[in-house]
Amino acid sequence: MDYQARRQYLQEKLRRSKIDVLLVSGPENRRYLSGYTARDHGVGESSGALLIAARGTTHLLTDSRYELQARQETDLPVAVYRHGLHKLLERLLPEIGGNKLAFESHHTLHADSLRLSELAEKLQLSLTPVSGLIEKQREIKSEDEIELIRRSVQLNEAVFQQVFRSLATGMSEIDxxxxxxTAMRRAGADGPSFETIVASGENSARPHAVPTSRRVQLQEPITIDMGLVLAGYCSDMTRSFTLSTFDERFRVVHRLVRTAQQAGIAAIRPGATMKAVDRAARSVIEAAGYGRYFGHSLGHGVGLAVHEAPSLSARSRRQLKEGMIVTVEPGVYLPGWGGIRLENMIVVRRDGAEILNEDQTWLDL
Amino acid sequence: MDYQARRQYLQEKLRRSKIDVLLVSGPENRRYLSGYTARDHGVGESSGALLIAARGTTHLLTDSRYELQARQETDLPVAVYRHGLHKLLERLLPEIGGNKLAFESHHTLHADSLRLSELAEKLQLSLTPVSGLIEKQREIKSEDEIELIRRSVQLNEAVFQQVFRSLATGMSEIDxxxxxxTAMRRAGADGPSFETIVASGENSARPHAVPTSRRVQLQEPITIDMGLVLAGYCSDMTRSFTLSTFDERFRVVHRLVRTAQQAGIAAIRPGATMKAVDRAARSVIEAAGYGRYFGHSLGHGVGLAVHEAPSLSARSRRQLKEGMIVTVEPGVYLPGWGGIRLENMIVVRRDGAEILNEDQTWLDL
Incomplete structure (x- = not known):
């Protein structure tokens, strides 16, 4: 990956916004711009930040625990803080110069923004929050990135198939x-891209169910929502099925969700608004009378983060662009019975949707 | 757990601070006060919040994905937002009444604090950030909590022993x-409390090493830092060892770290300052000439979160109190050679330290 080109693109944007220095604290943004792969233990425990001068050097700031890794993974100058990030900034910012400091509003805790405010006042800098600046840059994937995401999707499907073939009654959701x-890691993934969802029977009526000790049974709906990280890039896929036969309700709801998914995918093209794509899928479900059982958005971007911009939301007037990668994942959740959700990942191409998934398991009943 | 008593204690504190309503967004704080166990997918993707009136009801606010779980796990009134938390707050806050709204500064993104500001202005409320209010309450563990943490520690040690006995050359850090x-989950843990660290040879010179495909070898230092979550409560333990014999340097550094750990533990009692405990351990390492190779704090609190208050930091003048649980984990990291870290969990008792760990693996060479 050409990290320098990415930084140059961003620096150009900073200069147009009259920003002299940007503090990058979002871990995926940090990685996107530098190749530094350290993860954070929650937003309160950072493994570092980038300090990007609009007209100069980018520094990687971290603490002693990550110093070796930072030096090995990037060729940026590494500045180590022993008494907290803000003390180091107090020394570095005057060296870098400039009047306007920006920080990432969506990756900075309110408490830390207060400390930045104090620091800016002390150094007589103006301080400005930015939102989604790098996320917007990350929305459009290069062909290299699409290839890495495709491999992540393929590995995820291989793992799904391996486990799917071994499923049997008596196994619990946790099992x-x-x-x-386990199969993800054995297959060489960095790890799961989110906590795997296995939801059976009425548990599958919870879109974000956490696996329980409930044992899966014949004939009931089972939803598996899984993704992995490979070389930093995420995949995300959902399938709903049963372990044997299914009743009429399952068939009707499953076909409905699949039809809605296909309608959403068919609406994907550069220039389509997010809400129009959401509407294309949602109107299928609404027309069948199940609208109130589909409570979430149709999809989200996937890349270095498993949930990233853009959001295929009923409220977003933003437009799809060539090179974006989004999930399309309608669902119908019936309390007391269960739920069906089907999720594939799509690349927005000049002439429409390219579906990254090849897995056809139970897609078309 | 008596969630109502915990809320009453907090409500009393709110009233003393003239706060009418507190929005609780930290996931562990939310769980501590309600029993609602949903986890967040990063700070940007919340599974809900508590709205605690100083003189009234506590509402659990969430979206449709988590509604069933919220209703099953708590007896609080559940309010579901379909168009975001802030829209729901706009409706609920006037119903609850009061003039002063507080939010958690360390669990709220700067971007969300801006939206809260707009809302407060619209509703003519004063808005105030609070920090560490509930964390401070959580610092002091009840005997019930200590028992749960003890079980988490015991299970973690059993898993460590199981894997430790199976270690052999040829296995990679990732293996x-x-x-x-895998053993953690099979043993009934909710999962790991953080990403397990297995660092061998010179990789162990990184305190926060991520496991690599490097295969462990005889005679080199290996550090395993692992913890699990059981019934919501975390454990955290580190051992450094080799797979066979060791050289003089290993013996010297390992004994030094162990002596520092024992000095730290010996300094633990109610009333001791955090920095005094850190100093007790650090001065042992400094006196031996290794001070600059011990770059992190001596320890941290453990409970619902694996890293929580208090911090056994060289800069903290706060005092230990009876019922706190902290790690004591000095380390020495020599670039190019490797590192040694030893970590146990301690309950602060009236008469000193109770060590929760029973595992003695390689502690005293």
């Missing part, structure tokens, strides 16, 4: 989730 | 970490 996450 | 995390 299955564990088998999936 | 070992995977074996540990």
């Amino acid at each position: 299955i989730a564990l088998a999936i996450e | 070992i970490a995977l074996a540990i995390e």
Whole structure:
């Protein structure tokens, strides 16, 4: 990956916004711009930040725990803080110069923004929050990135198939989730891209169910929502099925969700608004009378983060662009019975949707 | 757990601070006060918040994905937002009444604090950030909590022993970490409390090393830092060892770190300052000439979060109190050679330290 080109693109944007220095604290943004792969333990425990001068050097700031890794993974100058990030900034910012300091509003805690405010006042800098600047840059994937994401999707499907073929009654949701996450790592993934969802029977009526000790049974709906990280890039896929036969309700709801998914995918093209794509899928479900059982957005971007911009939301007037990668994942959730969700990943191409998934498991009943 | 008593204690504190309503967004704080166990997918993707009136009801606010779980796990009134948290707050806050709204500065993104500001202005409320209010309450563990943490520590040690006995040359760091995390889940843990660290040879000179495909070898230092979550409560333990014999340097550094750990533990009692405990351990390492190779704090609190208050930091003048649980984990990291870190968990008792760990693996060479 050409990290320098990415930084140059961003620096150009900073100069147009009259920003002299940007503090990058979002871990995926940090990685996108530098190749530094350290993860954070929650937003309160950072493994570092980038300090990007609009007209100069980018520094990687971290603490002693990550110093070796930072030096090995990047060729940026590494500045180590022993008494916290803000003390180091107090020394570095005057060296870098400039009047206007920006920080990432969506990757900075309110508490840390207060400390930045104090620092800016002390150094007589103006301080400005920015939102989604680098996320917007990350929305459009290069062909190299699309290839890495495709490999992540392929590996995820291989793991799904391996576990799917071994499913049997008597296994608990936790057993299955564990088998999936173990297989991911054995297959060479960095790890799961989110906590694997295995939800059976009425548990599958919870879109974000956490696996329980409930044992899966014949004939009931089972939803598996899984993704992995490979070379930093995420995949995300959902399938709903049963372990044997299914009743009429399952067939009707499953076909409905699949039809909605296909309608959403068919609406994907450069220039389509997010809400129009959401509407294309949602109107299928609404027309069948299940609208109130589909409570979430249709999809989201996937890349270095498993949930990233753009959002295929009913409220977004933004437009799809060539090179974006989004999930299309309608669902119908019936309390007391269960749920069906089907999710594939799509690249927005000049002439429409390219579906990254090849897995056809139970897609068309 | 008596969630109502915990909320009453907090409400009393709110009233003393003239706060009418507190928005609780930290996931562990939310769980501590309600029993609602949903986790967040990063700070940007919340599974809900508590709205605590100083003189009234506590509402659990979430979206449709988590509604069922919220209703099952708590007896609080659940309010579901379909168009974002802030829209719901706009409706609920006037119903609850009061003039002063507080939010958690360390669990709120700067971007969300801006939206809260707009909302407060619209509703003519004063808005105030609070920091560490509930974390401070959580610092002091009840005997019930200590018992749960003890079980988490015991299970973690059982998993460590199981994997430790199976270690052999030819296994990669990733293999070992995977074996540990798989064993954790098979043993009934909710999962690891953080990404397991297995670092061998010179990799162990990185305190926060991520497991690599490097294969462990005889005679070199290996550090395993692992913890699990059981019934919501975390454990955290580190051992450094070799797979066979060791050289003089290993013996010297290992004994030094162990002596520093014992000095730290010996300094633990109610009333001791955090920095005094850190100093007790650090001065042992400094006196031996290794001070600059011990770059992190001596320890941290453990409970619902694996890293929580208090911090055994060289800069903290706060005092230990009875019922706190902290790690004591000095380390010495020599670039190019490797590192040694030893970590146990301690309960602060009236008469000193109670060590929760029973595992003695390689502690005293």
